[in-house]
Amino acid sequence: ETGVTQTPRHLVMGMTNKKSLKCEQHLGHNAMYWYKQSAKKPLELMFVYNFKEQTENNSVPSRFSPECPNSSHLFLHLHTLQPEDSALYLCASSQDYSTDYTQYFGPGTRLTVL
Amino acid sequence: EDQVTQSPEALRLQEGESSSLNCSYTVSGLRGLFWYRQDPGKGPEFLFTLYSAGEEKEKERLKATLTKKESFLHITAPKPEDSATYLCAVQAQGGSEKLVFGKGTKLTVNP
Numbered sequence: 001e002t003g004v005t006q007t008p009r010h011l012v013m014g015m016t017n018k019k020s021l022k023c024e025q026h027l028g029h030n031a032m033y034w035y036k037q038s039a040k041k042p043l044e045l046m047f048v049y050n051f052k053e054q055t056e057n058n059s060v061p062s063r064f065s066p067e068c069p070n071s072s073h074l075f076l077h078l079h080t081l082q083p084e085d086s087a088l089y090l091c092a093s094s095q096d097y098s099t100d101y102t103q104y105f106g107p108g109t110r111l112t113v114l
Numbered sequence: 115e116d117q118v119t120q121s122p123e124a125l126r127l128q129e130g131e132s133s134s135l136n137c138s139y140t141v142s143g144l145r146g147l148f149w150y151r152q153d154p155g156k157g158p159e160f161l162f163t164l165y166s167a168g169e170e171k172e173k174e175r176l177k178a179t180l181t182k183k184e185s186f187l188h189i190t191a192p193k194p195e196d197s198a199t200y201l202c203a204v205q206a207q208g209g210s211e212k213l214v215f216g217k218g219t220k221l222t223v224n225p
Binding site for chain 2: 004006031033040041042043045048050055056058088090094100101102103104105106107108110
């Protein structure tokens with residue numbers, strides 16, 4: 001595997017379900033991110049982890065719970081979601097940002113909440 | 115508040131018809147400006163990073179330029195495979211890794 005991978009690629013869940021999204025980066029980066037992309041809206045940053053520590057939470061509802069066990073893996077735990085949470089969820093990673101600020105994205109998970 | 119505005123929202127070109135996409139930004143000290151390409155149902159693919167006014171970068175038919183208020187993505191002699199949504203994002207100085215994105219320009223190149 002190369003770059004940033006995400007699983008599953010598609011997910012359909014009911015409002016009472018609990019599910020998790022997984023992201024893995026194979027680039028040796030130190031920072032990882034979750035973004036949400038809804039139709040007709042710009043990408044919205046949700047969470048930032050740097051060296052496994054959460055450094056930003058962009059006012060995300062508590063029904064989204066991130067987990068970063070190490071610098072290569074990032075999870076987004078989902079519970080009691082609403083239909084308006086349906087979107088493309090994108091993971092990204094970047095190197096030590098003092099030398100290169102570029103973020104590289106995974107293919108995304110298309111989430112549908114019924 | 116940091117903002118990014120991209121224009122036009124959509125652009126249709128004939129194959130070989132050169133044009134430019136615009137990204138206007140306001141940011142409290144620019145750390146970097148980024149261009150990405152996104153195909154339907156896929157994640158953004160990195161194209162360029164620009165750090166200072168006057169900087170230019172090229173890749174195949176694409177050339178990105180940067181001024182203190184805006185960036186342009188010039189597309190020379192486009193091909194149908196250049197059809198995609200092009201996203202612009204800025205990152206402010208001050209320690210945050212946050213990228214602020216524009217809504218994108220959807221480019222369609224007809225054969």
